[in-house]
Amino acid sequence: MERAHQGVIGDEMFRFLVENVRDYAIFMLDPHGIVATWNAGAQQIKGYAKDEIIGQHFSVFYPPDAVARRWPQHELSVARDLGRFEDESWRVRKDGTMFWANVVITPMFDEEHRLLGFARITRDLTTRRQIEELRRTERQMTEFLAMLGHELRNPLSPIQSVLDVLERKSDDQAILAWAHAIIRRQTRQLARLVDDLVDVTRVTRGTIALKREPVDVNATLAEVVDSSRPLIDARHHFVDVSLHDGPLFVSADATRLAQVLWNLLGNAIKYTNDGGRIVVRTALEDDLVIVSIADNGIGMTADLVPRVFDLFVQGERGLDRREGGLGVGLTIAKHLIALQGGTLSAASSGPGLGSRFTVGFPLLSTAQIRGTRAHAGGSAAFIPRRVLVVDDNRDAAESLAALVELLGHRATVLYDGRDALGAAAAQRPDVMLLDIGLPGMDGFEVARRLRTIPGLEDVRLIACTGYGRDEDARKIGEAGFERHLVKPVSATDLERILAG
Numbered sequence: 436m437e438r439a440h441q442g443v444i445g446d447e448m449f450r451f452l453v454e455n456v457r458d459y460a461i462f463m464l465d466p467h468g469i470v471a472t473w474n475a476g477a478q479q480i481k482g483y484a485k486d487e488i489i490g491q492h493f494s495v496f497y498p499p500d501a502v503a504r505r506w507p508q509h510e511l512s513v514a515r516d517l518g519r520f521e522d523e524s525w526r527v528r529k530d531g532t533m534f535w536a537n538v539v540i541t542p543m544f545d546e547e548h549r550l551l552g553f554a555r556i557t558r559d560l561t562t563r564r565q566i567e568e569l570r571r572t573e574r575q576m577t578e579f580l581a582m583l584g585h586e587l588r589n590p591l592s593p594i595q596s597v598l599d600v601l602e603r604k605s606d607d608q609a610i611l612a613w614a615h616a617i618i619r620r621q622t623r624q625l626a627r628l629v630d631d632l633v634d635v636t637r638v639t640r641g642t643i644a645l646k647r648e649p650v651d652v653n654a655t656l657a658e659v660v661d662s663s664r665p666l667i668d669a670r671h672h673f674v675d676v677s678l679h680d681g682p683l684f685v686s687a688d689a690t691r692l693a694q695v696l697w698n699l700l701g702n703a704i705k706y707t708n709d710g711g712r713i714v715v716r717t718a719l720e721d722d723l724v725i726v727s728i729a730d731n732g733i734g735m736t737a738d739l740v741p742r743v744f745d746l747f748v749q750g751e752r753g754l755d756r757r758e759g760g761l762g763v764g765l766t767i768a769k770h771l772i773a774l775q776g777g778t779l780s781a782a783s784s785g786p787g788l789g790s791r792f793t794v795g796f797p798l799l800s801t802a803q804i805r806g807t808r809a810h811a812g813g814s815a816a817f818i819p820r821r822v823l824v825v826d827d828n829r830d831a832a833e834s835l836a837a838l839v840e841l842l843g844h845r846a847t848v849l850y851d852g853r854d855a856l857g858a859a860a861a862q863r864p865d866v867m868l869l870d871i872g873l874p875g876m877d878g879f880e881v882a883r884r885l886r887t888i889p890g891l892e893d894v895r896l897i898a899c900t901g902y903g904r905d906e907d908a909r910k911i912g913e914a915g916f917e918r919h920l921v922k923p924v925s926a927t928d929l930e931r932i933l934a935g
Contacts, residue, residue, distance in 0.1 A: 460557035463543075466550045468493050468511055480559045482529030493555070496526050498533070514540040514553060523560065535564040590621035626923055645688040645774060649799055652683040652692070652724050653717055659696045660715060663704065671710045679717045683724045685796035687775045695768040695779070699728045699792045702764065706790065707732030722798045729791040735783035743781050744769040820844045820933050821862065825855040825881070826870040826899065835868060835899065835924060842930050852876030860888050866933060868920075871900040871911070879914045886915060897932060899924055 460477035462470060470493055473485040481488075481496060488495075494507040501507070501524070514520035519541055526536040537558040543551045597614045604610050660676055667674055685692075703713045707730045718725045735743060744765050765781075772779040777796040783789065822839045826832035827850050836846035847862060849855045852873045859867065867885070871878035882896050898916040900907070911919045918932055 458558070460555075462555055464493055464511075464553040464555055466552055468507060468553075471552060477557070480528075480534070480557060481526075487529075498525055498527055501525075510538070510540055511553060515542050515550060518542065526557070534559050534561045536560065587625070590624040593617055594621050622923070626925075645691060647686050647688060647775065649684045650687045650689045650692055652685055652726060652796065653678045654682065655689065655693050656696055656715065656717060656726060659693055659700055663697065663700050666701065666704050667713075670704055670707070672704060672707060672713055673711075674713045674715060676715045677717075679719055683717060683719060684799040685724050685777070686799055687777070687796065688771075691771050691775070695771050695794070696726065696728075698764045698768050699794070702792070703728050703730040703732065703790070706730065719798060724796045724798050726794040726796075727791060729789060731789040734786045734788040735781070735790055736786055740781055740783055744779070817843065817934070820865040822846045822933065823849065823855060823859060823862065823864040823867045823869075825849045825852065825867065825873070825878075827851065827873050828870070831870075831922070835929075838924075838926055838929060839868075839933070842926070842933060844933055852878070852881040855881055856884055856888070859885060859891055859894065863890060864894060866895045866897060868897050868899050869916075871898055871902060879910075882914050882916060 456474060457476045457479050459474075460480045461474045462477050463472040465471050470488050470491055473483070473489055477488075478484055492507075494502050497507055510520050510522065519539070521537070521539045523535065523537050525533045526538075527533060537560050539556045541554045543554055545551055594617070597617050600610065601614055657676075657678065660674065700713070700715070707713060712731050714727075714729045716725075716727045716729075718727075769779050772794060775796075777794060779795075780793050782791045782793070822836075822844050824832050824836045824839065824846055825848075826835070829850060832848045832850060836848045839846040847858060847864070849858055853876055855867070855869070869878045869881060873881065876884075878898060878900070885891055885894065885896070895918075896916045897918045897920060898911045899920045899922060900911075901922045908919045920928060920932070
């Protein structure tokens with residue numbers, strides 16, 4: 436009798452303990468998933484009072500996408516069949532906010548193994564997940580800054596060495612040609628690194644400007660493969676190219692599509708050991724244009740595949756970092772494709788088994804091509820311009836002026852904003868290439884004052900600056916500049932602007 440009494444007291448104490456635990460949501464479900472009990476922890480974590488939730492189906496705790504794919508029922512099914520289910524994923528509170536939950540479900544059976552219901556224990560791990568995310572982000576940023584320093588020094592080192600050679604042997608034409616080639620290659624590499632850093636900010640915010648038009652994927656891919664030949668040959672790779680018969684037109688930005696394909700092929704080249712095989716294919720599947728680039732390179736681990744498009748994520752690399760890069764290329768590629776209405780996915784069978792990247796775009800019909808293709812006009816006659824180049828960096832100003840003159844225009848160089856205003860009033864230039872970060876009187880003030888000088892209302896103001904953020908472009912446009920060129924300025928961009 437005493438033992439029975441102690442058992443009753445023990446049961447009551449256990450029930451009291453469970454009902455008052457606040458760090459864990461502990462409750463029972465009937466065999467159909469209906470909430471049957473509710474403790475203080477469940478109310479604190481999920482926000483429902485006992486009389487609000489008992490009698491409801493436990494699927495109310497799940498996001499809509501999980502409910503749509505019947506994930507709550509799947510959990511109960513696994514728990515019933517295997518004797519236990521555990522998961523970590525997002526759950527929904529009464530007020531609609533999300534929290535990261537660890538969930539354990541245990542089936543309850545009677546002596547004849549008939550299902551009585553399920554015991555469910557939930558922990559709110561949101562804070563722990565946030566701390567882990569912060570630590571991961573901090574670690575990735577530290578690694579990225581180390582990579583950035585390494586990647587910037589790589590092209591700077593040969594440039595410095597070449598300059599040292601030229602100081603000692605500048606009259607040898609062969610040396611000059613050799614130095615010119617090295618400086619050009621390494622400067623392009625520096626420009627690509629800077630472009631990647633600028634692009635990744637724009638594309639992740641969805642603010643990059645795209646010019647959509649009918650683009651033949653086959654022609655674009657063929658050009659990308661051709662331009663990558665030096666890299667391919669340097670690694671002694673065999674590239675098997677198979678393009679679908681006839682053109683495959685999609686609606687895309689031609690430059691950005693080429694950038695994505697170049698990046699994907701470049702990754703295959705970099706991550707495949709010398710003498711490897713790369714397979715490039717285009718196909719048409721149910722009005723969907725498919726581009727696949729596969730290799731037999733180092734491959735990816737199962738945990739890397741879903742993260743490969745995340746910012747700064749890279750596979751294992753040697754200390755020599757032969758492959759180079761900042762770990763932002765695939766992030767840029769993923770966003771650029773999505774912004775143009777396409778898809779980009781990655782797959783790998785595992786380390787050492789190669790990787791495959793697949794791009795998908797809706798095929799443009801003949802009617803759509805006719806409706807969207809711009810009609811090319813005749814080319815305008817060349818008109819030489821009077822150009823005022825203003826930059827306090829003398830090397831930057833003089834080299835830009837030299838490029839202007841090579842393009843057939845006349846250039847005057849000034850290094851100060853106040854002097855530029857006087858020269859503009861005297862010379863009345865057609866175009867001013869104006870640095871923003873001028874000392875004393877910055878480019879914005881020069882532009883403002885220039886517009887108050889009679890006769891200079893039609894001078895075309897072009898900002899040439901190292902500031903390339905969207906916010907900078909907005910300020911420059913509001914200040915009255917016609918265009919915004921981010922340094923280093925390419926000859927192609929300059930020629931196009933001066934011809935306008």
